[in-house]
Amino acid sequence: MKEMILLVLGFVLVNNYALTAYLGLTPLLGFSGRGEKILVLGLSVTGVTLLTAVLLWLLRAVIPAYWQILAAVVLVLALVYLLQRLLGKSLGIWFPAIALNSAVLGLALNVLEAETLATVILSALGVGLGFLLGLFLLSGVQERIEEHHLPKAFRGFPIQILAAAIVALALTAFNFQ
Amino acid sequence: MKEKLLYLNPVTLLFLGAAPALAASADVRAALGMSAAVLCVLLCSALVLGLARKWIPAEAKLPAALLVVAGFASMAQLLLQAFLPGAFAMLGFYAAVLGVDLMIFGSAENAMEQDLGKGLLSALLSGLCFAIFVLVLAALRELFGAASFAGNAVEALKDYKIPLLTQASGGLIVFSILLAVVNRLFPAQGSVGALARAAAGLEPEDKEA
Numbered sequence: 398m399k400e401m402i403l404l405v406l407g408f409v410l411v412n413n414y415a416l417t418a419y420l421g422l423t424p425l426l427g428f429s430g431r432g433e434k435i436l437v438l439g440l441s442v443t444g445v446t447l448l449t450a451v452l453l454w455l456l457r458a459v460i461p462a463y464w465q466i467l468a469a470v471v472l473v474l475a476l477v478y479l480l481q482r483l484l485g486k487s488l489g490i491w492f493p494a495i496a497l498n499s500a501v502l503g504l505a506l507n508v509l510e511a512e513t514l515a516t517v518i519l520s521a522l523g524v525g526l527g528f529l530l531g532l533f534l535l536s537g538v539q540e541r542i543e544e545h546h547l548p549k550a551f552r553g554f555p556i557q558i559l560a561a562a563i564v565a566l567a568l569t570a571f572n573f574q
Numbered sequence: 575m576k577e578k579l580l581y582l583n584p585v586t587l588l589f590l591g592a593a594p595a596l597a598a599s600a601d602v603r604a605a606l607g608m609s610a611a612v613l614c615v616l617l618c619s620a621l622v623l624g625l626a627r628k629w630i631p632a633e634a635k636l637p638a639a640l641l642v643v644a645g646f647a648s649m650a651q652l653l654l655q656a657f658l659p660g661a662f663a664m665l666g667f668y669a670a671v672l673g674v675d676l677m678i679f680g681s682a683e684n685a686m687e688q689d690l691g692k693g694l695l696s697a698l699l700s701g702l703c704f705a706i707f708v709l710v711l712a713a714l715r716e717l718f719g720a721a722s723f724a725g726n727a728v729e730a731l732k733d734y735k736i737p738l739l740t741q742a743s744g745g746l747i748v749f750s751i752l753l754a755v756v757n758r759l760f761p762a763q764g765s766v767g768a769l770a771r772a773a774a775g776l777e778p779e780d781k782e783a
Contacts, residue, residue: 416742419742422593464648466648466670467648470641493770497773498773499671501674502674506671553585555751559750569743
C-alpha cells in the first residue's frame with residue numbers, strides 16, 4: 398500500500414512530467430482557464446492518460462516495437478473522440494490540448510516495460526494528477542504576473558516559462574537524495 | 575525580405591516546441607541530433623500534407639496531420655537509433671514524443687493551408703530557427719552547467735560550474751531568457767495554425783465549449 402501511494406505521489410511531486418521532464422509543458426503554460434475549467438481539463442487528461450497507458454500495455458505483445466508510437470497516437474485520438482461522444486458535446490479547444498499532450502503519449506510509451514498492471518495504472522494516475530497540480534499552481538502564478546509591470550522583452554511567453562522554472566525549482570525540494 | 579519569408583512568429587514557434595528544445599539542450603550532441611530529427615520530420619510532413627491537402631476534408635485535418643507527423647516521428651526515431659546511437663541514448667524517448675510536438679503539428683497544419691512551395695519553405699525556416707535556438711541553448715547550458723562542450727571538458731570553466739543549469743528548472747530559466755532575447759529581436763509577426771494554438775490553450779476561452 399505504502400509503495401503504491403509513494404508511486405503516485407512521486408509522479409505528482411517529485412517527477413512531475415510537465416515541470417521536471419518537460420512533457421506536456423506547452424498545454425500547461427498556454428491554458429488560461431480558471432477554476433472549474435482547470436479541473437475538467439486536468440481530469441480529462443488523467444482519464445485519457447490512464448486508458449491509453451492501460452490499453453497500450455495490454456496490447457504490447459501484439460504491436461511490433463516500430464509501430465508503438467503510431468499505435469499510441471491512434472489510441473489517444475480514438476479515446477478523445479469517444480470522450481466527446483460520452484460527454485455528448487464538442488470538447489472544443491480542449492480536444493487538441495488532450496490529443497496533442499505529450500504527457501499522455503510519453504507515459505504510455507514509458508510504462509510499456511512495467512511488470513504489473515497496477516504500476517501502469519498508478520503511474521498514469523500520478524502523471525494526470527501531476528498535470529492537474531501544475532495547472533493549479535501556474536494559474537495562480539499567472540494571476541499574480543498579470544498585476545505587475547514587466548519589461549517588454551519578457552511579456553507573454555518568456556515570463557510564463559520563467560514562472561514555470563521557479564515552480565519547478567520549488568518541486569525539487571521534494572527530491573531527497 | 576524577412577517579413578515575406580517568415581510565416582511563423584519565432585517566439586510562438588519556440589514556445590510550442592519548448593519540450594524537445596529543453597529535453598535536447600543539456601548536451602550539444604543531443605541538440606544536434608534533435609535538430610536534425612525535427613528538421614527531417616518538419617520537411618517530410620510538410621511535403622506529404624502539402625501534396626495531399628486537396629483531398630483532405632476540413633474535419634479530417636487534425637487526425638490526418640497527427641498521423642502523418644507521428645509516422646515520420648517514428649521513422650526519425652528509428653533512423654536516429656541506427657545512425658546516431660550516441661544522441662539517441664541521450665534523447666531517450668523524447669525523439670518518440672516528437673509525434674505530438676506542437677511546433678511540428680503547427681507547421682504541418684500550415685502546410686495544409688498553403689501551396690507546396692510556401693509550405694516547404696516555411697517548414698525549412700521553422701526547422702532552422704529551432705536548430706539555431708536549441709544549439710545556442712545547449713551550448714550555454716553545457717558550457718556553464720557542466721563545463722564541457724560536446725562532451726569535451728573545458729578546463730577554464732571547471733571551477734565555475736553552475737550545476738542548476740543541468741537540471742530541469744535551470745534549463746527553463748535559460749530558455750526563458752533566450753526567448754526574451756528572441757522576443758526583442760523579432761517582434762510578433764505571422765502566426766501558427768489555429769489547431770496548434772488551440773492545443774497549447776492559446777485560443778480565447780469562450781470561443782467554443
